[in-house]
Amino acid sequence: MRNPAENAQLALLLEVSGTPKPGNVDRHRDYDDLRFEHFMAGAVGSLSGLRMAADGDRIGRAFERGVAGMSDQSGGNTQFGALLMLTPLVRAAASDRLSPAGTSEVVEGTTVADACDFYRAFDHVEVAVDEPPEDMDALDVRRGSDAVPALRERELTLYDVMAQSADRDGVAAEWTSGFERSFEAAEWLRSDDGPVYKRASRVFLRLLADEPDTFVVTRNGETAAAEATDRAQAVLDGAEDAEALAEAFVERDINPGTTADLTAAALFIALEQGLEV
Amino acid sequence: MRNPAENAQLALLLEVSGTPKPGNVDRHRDYDDLRFEHFMAGAVGSLSGLRMAADGDRIGRAFERGVAGMSDQSGGNTQFGALLMLTPLVRAAASDRLSPAGTSEVVEGTTVADACDFYRAFDHVEVAVDEPPEDMDALDVRRGSDAVPALRERELTLYDVMAQSADRDGVAAEWTSGFERSFEAAEWLRSDDGPVYKRASRVFLRLLADEPDTFVVTRNGETAAAEATDRAQAVLDGAEDAEALAEAFVERDINPGTTADLTAAALFIALEQGLEV
Numbered sequence: 333m334r335n336p337a338e339n340a341q342l343a344l345l346l347e348v349s350g351t352p353k354p355g356n357v358d359r360h361r362d363y364d365d366l367r368f369e370h371f372m373a374g375a376v377g378s379l380s381g382l383r384m385a386a387d388g389d390r391i392g393r394a395f396e397r398g399v400a401g402m403s404d405q406s407g408g409n410t411q412f413g414a415l416l417m418l419t420p421l422v423r424a425a426a427s428d429r430l431s432p433a434g435t436s437e438v439v440e441g442t443t444v445a446d447a448c449d450f451y452r453a454f455d456h457v458e459v460a461v462d463e464p465p466e467d468m469d470a471l472d473v474r475r476g477s478d479a480v481p482a483l484r485e486r487e488l489t490l491y492d493v494m495a496q497s498a499d500r501d502g503v504a505a506e507w508t509s510g511f512e513r514s515f516e517a518a519e520w521l522r523s524d525d526g527p528v529y530k531r532a533s534r535v536f537l538r539l540l541a542d543e544p545d546t547f548v549v550t551r552n553g554e555t556a557a558a559e560a561t562d563r564a565q566a567v568l569d570g571a572e573d574a575e576a577l578a579e580a581f582v583e584r585d586i587n588p589g590t591t592a593d594l595t596a597a598a599l600f601i602a603l604e605q606g607l608e609v
Numbered sequence: 610m611r612n613p614a615e616n617a618q619l620a621l622l623l624e625v626s627g628t629p630k631p632g633n634v635d636r637h638r639d640y641d642d643l644r645f646e647h648f649m650a651g652a653v654g655s656l657s658g659l660r661m662a663a664d665g666d667r668i669g670r671a672f673e674r675g676v677a678g679m680s681d682q683s684g685g686n687t688q689f690g691a692l693l694m695l696t697p698l699v700r701a702a703a704s705d706r707l708s709p710a711g712t713s714e715v716v717e718g719t720t721v722a723d724a725c726d727f728y729r730a731f732d733h734v735e736v737a738v739d740e741p742p743e744d745m746d747a748l749d750v751r752r753g754s755d756a757v758p759a760l761r762e763r764e765l766t767l768y769d770v771m772a773q774s775a776d777r778d779g780v781a782a783e784w785t786s787g788f789e790r791s792f793e794a795a796e797w798l799r800s801d802d803g804p805v806y807k808r809a810s811r812v813f814l815r816l817l818a819d820e821p822d823t824f825v826v827t828r829n830g831e832t833a834a835a836e837a838t839d840r841a842q843a844v845l846d847g848a849e850d851a852e853a854l855a856e857a858f859v860e861r862d863i864n865p866g867t868t869a870d871l872t873a874a875a876l877f878i879a880l881e882q883g884l885e886v
Contacts (some may be wrong), residue, residue: 342653345649368636369806373619373886376615376619376622404611528646529644609682
């Protein structure tokens with residue numbers, strides 16, 4: 333029987349193995365400098381942080397350690413957003429409350445210290461993020477640990493930090509909604525059949541068709557994000573070929589990374605709920 | 610910095626990611642009932658046994674635990690042979706003697722208790738093996754833990770057990786030769802360039818071209834094994850297409866599993882020696 337940290341590691345591996353996932357590194361596609369093998373190494377390195385979450389260590393600290401381990405490969409950011417979701421989910425599972433309500437308890441219990449850890453995690457790896465709102469410059473995540481004094485002064489918990497970007501970041505939105513989409517997508521995975529890597533691909537497409545990917549919005553703009561959503565729906569409707577779309581998006585560097593993060597979270601929940609591999 | 614157990618887990622993941630590896634599950638190919646995702650779950654489950662090896666636990670016991678964890682998926686035997694090589698290699702690395710001589714010390718230090726553990730590992734998963742020699746029926750590995758009394762009576766260490774099948778099993782041959790081929794293939798990996806999954810494919814082909822795969826001999830016979838070796842050489846010579854050969858071997862269920870095990874061992878050694886991912 334895998335424990336929650338192991339299921340989270342497996343979720344990271346199954347997520348990147350799912351194919352086709354248009355625009356993402358998957359079993360069949362690499363970017364030149366961000367390859368499948370970097371995700372393998374990222375998943376190996378993430379485990380120690382995920383174990384800390386299971387063992388009851390501080391959420392922020394477990395996340396920061398997970399990111400540090402994940403970053404021990406040359407591809408850069410592979411699973412930052414996925415770890416930001418998996419860390420509280422692992423804690424919830426390890427304390428027998430893997431439900432929207434239980435997970436909300438976990439994230440609402442985070443402290444200012446967790447927020448400081450979260451900012452420190454940005455010291456380990458470069459993450460594509462939005463410009464902060466004007467009055468939030470001191471809290472730009474790109475400051476990394478330099479933002480710690482401002483966090484302490486304003487007494488912001490990690491939950492507070494997430495709430496401030498929930499309207500423009502799909503991972504933060506999960507934190508403040510009881511991981512609503514992740515739990516729903518876990519149901520899709522469980523009621524689907526066939527090999528898990530195909531289910532992961534279908535769930536990815538459904539999530540992408542449902543809502544614009546905020547990582548694409550940040551990196552490629554709203555028009556590209558709307559296009560990604562429309563074309564994911566077209567694949568689901570049989571009007572567009574998934575493999576061709578995957579090639580096209582890799583070509584244009586349209587990488588729905590937040591949707592991949594959601595897929596990893598959904599895979600974790602489904603594994604904990606009994607999805608067999 | 611990954612520790613030896615983590616590098617061994619990564620080696621398992623990189624091995625199965627290497628493509629094309631004619632006849633094996635790889636990034637692009639599944640068998641119907643033995644799929645890439647089973648190898649992912651196998652690698653996740655293997656870690657606790659690999660950690661025991663690093664921590665100085667008995668080699669046999671660490672191996673048996675690794676196999677138990679590896680088997681916690683529905684595909685059956687994914688990495689039994691690879692773990693049989695990685696377990697002593699991890700111990701050697703964790704005790705600063707990852708060399709042919711140091712690894713020989715580790716395997717020659719195994720005891721009757723390790724041999725009993727090894728047989729118990731066969732209780733967890735079905736492994737394709739040869740018929741034992743006539744006088745060895747009581748030690749048929751397929752007896753699993755039922756063979757323990759005979760092992761104790763004959764006072765056979767795990768090294769002794771390996772030595773008895775070194776002439777017909779490529780993994781056992783590594784145990785009794787200071788992991789000669791594994792260390793040599795690690796050199797090939799390090800002196801090659803480009804993405805690791807392509808290096809893994811090339812090393813696999815070179816190993817297969819060098820010597821018949823004993824797992825193919827066991828399952829498909831000597832003629833098929835000789836054919837696999839010849840055609841691997843043809844791929845290296847540019848006379849045959851690797852992707853086409855991969856399709857053909859999967860079709861005929863010719864699965865050079867021992868060569869994959871050697872590739873995993875070589876990847877581990879190369880990672881410990883500084884191969885960057």
